[in-house]
Amino acid sequence: MSVVGERLQPTLFERSRPGRGGDKIPHPPKDALDRLPAAARRKTAPALPEINEPEVVRHYVNLSQLNYAIDTGFYPLGSCTMKFNPKLNEWAARLPGFASLHPLAPDEVAQGTLQLLWELEGILAEISGMKAVTLQPAAGAQGELCGILMIRAYHRSRGDTERDEVLVPDSSHGTNPATATMAGFRTITIPSAADGGVDVDAFRAALGPRTAAVMITNPSTLGLFERRIGDLLDAVHEAGALAYMDGANLNAILGRFKPGEAGFDVMHFNVHKTFSTPHGGGGPGAGPVGVGDKLLPFLPSPRVLKAADGSFRLERPHERPSSIGRLRSFVGNTGVLVRAYAYLRAHGGSGLRQVSDDAVLAANYLKHRVGTAYEIPYDRPCKHEFVASAAAIKRKTGVRTLDIAKRLIDHGFHPPTIYFPLIVEEGMLIEPTETESVETLDAFADALIAIAAEAETDPDTIRSAPHTSPVRRLDEALAARHPNLRWRGMVGVETPCPD
């Protein structure tokens, strides 16, 4: 295989040597497993690496240095809300009282956690204007599935079995149609209007007795508030369908717009976006779902309930037969929810409103600065994020958004979201969040403007960027054509270690 770069690390398997490591667990007697039938036992030990703890630590410390993170620098990823991950929350989630609690422990030994979950549901219900909240879904996408399955159960409960379509705007996140398909629905995609918002007339034409639901992101994936949302919600309900709100962009509207009050029947939250729980390199997250009266009977089970004596308990099996059941084991990603709770209590109502005010101010400021060198397709006040386009730069110099993104790495920034939403050519979706200083915003804008200028004088340097990262552009075609998804060096023979 190819040469390992100077800061890159060998794999765990290349660090392994027979006899290294161990001494963590006492040795059991030799006959410990004799009572198991031979047919059920493993014939050969798994070829897992043997490494001592100091080497394991060096491995993971050095690998971590190859990662960019929020704790490293600015992450203007549109639709991801990369705000600071508070350290208090890590401390809270690790309190032994929370961390060591088994999910099937009896209610009476889990009163602290049950109270926290119950309070969290109430806080989320208040933020969203919804009647009730489930904390069960493990991620936003699972929250979407939960919402759509509840909508399906609702229609069926009313004998309305013809509704097999879900409508989404063409700017929707890919999870929306994927969710609809998983739940057995067909997705109808409705083109957006010229101003980037939903085309209510086009929706009206598509709404009918076969529509189960529409799925709307508000503010939209372009970072724009849906001004016509009232009309759209009326049309949806007139057609007998329900309205689902994808809450990914909630960071823009805390304290300003409550989806449940406005007429949405159901929405999901992404606590790893709006409520600061860490992304962890791709997960975990959590996707609580809020509902109005229509869908309340169908919430997944078990719900967290408060008894008359003030104690808390989980719903018992069969206590609520109309429930859609469960989408995962146990009650939810409680460890993540503890972090979200801490974040929400730290901010309170006034703090959350300030979060949105600052997020929207930062995005508009950045849009203004970036707009001096890039096209802004929708030139009106944005919410917490905005889209810029490099289409003109591409026509003039051949430099594409992908190249600009890679060149930003050389400036010390994580690139913004690129080529999403799909309806903008050479698009960049930029979301600063409320936890970035003006200096950082200016530095980022300066970098983007410098790259736009560099495109005219030295496009090749941009097209071959990044130059300063631990690895440079990767051969993704090779990775997909000839997938190597698993290390196979270990068959009892030592693999030479590069270092």
Add this chain to the structure above:
Amino acid sequence: MPYGPHAAGDRERMLEVLGIPDVEALFDDIPEALRASRLDLPEPQPELELAARLQALAARNRTDLASFLGAGVYRHWTPPAVDQLLLRGEWYTAYTPYQPEISQGTLQSIYEYESLIGELMDLDVVSASHYDGAAATAEAALMTCRATRRERVLVSRAVHPHYRQTVAAYFGGGLEVEEIPLVSDGESAGTTDLAALERLLADSERPVAGVLAGQPNFFGLLEPMAEIGRLAHAAGALFVAVVEPVSLAVLAPPGSYGADIAAGEGQPLGIAPQYGGPYLGLLASTDALVRQIPGRLVGMTTDVDGRRAFVMTLRAREQDIRRDKAASNICTNQALLALAASIYVATLGPHGLRDVAALGAVRAAELEHALAAVGAPRLHPGPYLNEFAVRVPGARQVHRRLLDRGVLAGLALADIEPDDETLADALLVCATEVTTSDEIAAFAAALDDILAGRPPVGVEAGAGAERPTAGAVSGR
């Protein structure tokens, strides 16, 4: 605002550049009729007070019990190195590695995770993880339908109840899921009924896409996995094994007995119980099914300078590209938990992992004998690794009384399977390498007292005997 960055004058500076007096103009486009009423939430709390509140909440949970509770989530000793490494901001505050040039840490760690789990499972392809064992099992079931283009799946009744319920919820869209009954008595009681399975597979009008069984199963028993696999394949169905990763250090792995797909819960690999999650959904398959496997995959490649590097690959399967044709809507994986599991496995090594499994087996045997000696024999006779069910009349009440005496006596099976009469008087108990002989002795002694009607030390006698009438329980 606790983490706000603005110094005095910063907001004003930005407003001035925008030419507006305040942020209200930026929210003008929200129709008046739809603007929110106030946010009625508690006042913000400074960190000192919030910390005290969180500590008080945590203290309301009881953590002092001798626990014999498993049922899908297991206590193990996690070397502190795992959590200390996980606390590095470069790991937990990083995003999904869409920009591979600056995410090689995450990408290599996922590749290594795929390799470690692949080795444990003896299967070719491992996804970068799913939400939990239940979701992974549901995704595995869906995979069998996609791959065979059939619409019916059979799940053993001895697969974890939460997993079966999750499969049922995922399958509401026109696909069919049916339970395979269990053997009710004899040597194989509590395991999947092979004759019944064969009958279910024989319906040519409704061909089966996949057969799912657990190893060990929910009752801790070892199943005849190779035979189940043979029956499935003979009917043209795929075979899914639902497994527990620590046990794979000593039990035959899914790849060795013909499983096409394996799913399971990775929590036992260094992840704290946390009252339900976040956990780690394991999903692996043979190479033939690589294009059907949902979720992220990380593979090896090179960069333009020839350096070895890692990248997310086969991405065209995922929701952001396939949209309504995607195999799954999954967006996150459990990257941080996969990292925890990898560090745990790397720190323990193959011998350490084997010792964890084997020590658990030793303690479990000790537990079995101690409980049988006080009148709580096993419910099923077959072999088990470290978890089993015992017969205790009035199990729910006994469980409560044991709690009062500081013992969390596993799970009263009636709580999770209320409709199953045969489980009404049973406790599901387990032992691991952290269970001590003292704890086992205390459990047995407390149970002995309860069954004999003896009150706890310091309490009045006459609390009522729970011991059943003569004839119902033997060996006392």
Add this chain to the structure above:
Amino acid sequence: MVPTDLRYTKDHEWIRLDGDEATVGITEYAAGQLGDIVFVELPDAGRKLGQHATFGVVESVKAVSDLFAPVSGEVLATNDALTGSPELVNGEPYGGGWMIRIRLEDPGQTDDLLDAAAYDALIAEG
């Protein structure tokens, strides 16, 4: 200019007619739009396709596209070389990157196809 001996669809497939049989693939333009092709999913021989029906999928690193049958017919053969070398679709879109060979069900359907000039005009519009 695209090869003049082929006919085209607005979904960017080409078809080489040969009596009552034909070979089908995707155009250079389509391959260029997709980028490096990494995988092609093709139907089994014997499968009957309706006109405009989806007969497979072509996958690149960052995109995926359905393949639509230009005319109805029965699949006689598929290009096995694409399994190990999907890049043939990029390198030799009209030659080694062919995808399926079919027997036409209704020769009249060929009237619906675009000729080279019409297809060139289509892609010029962008």
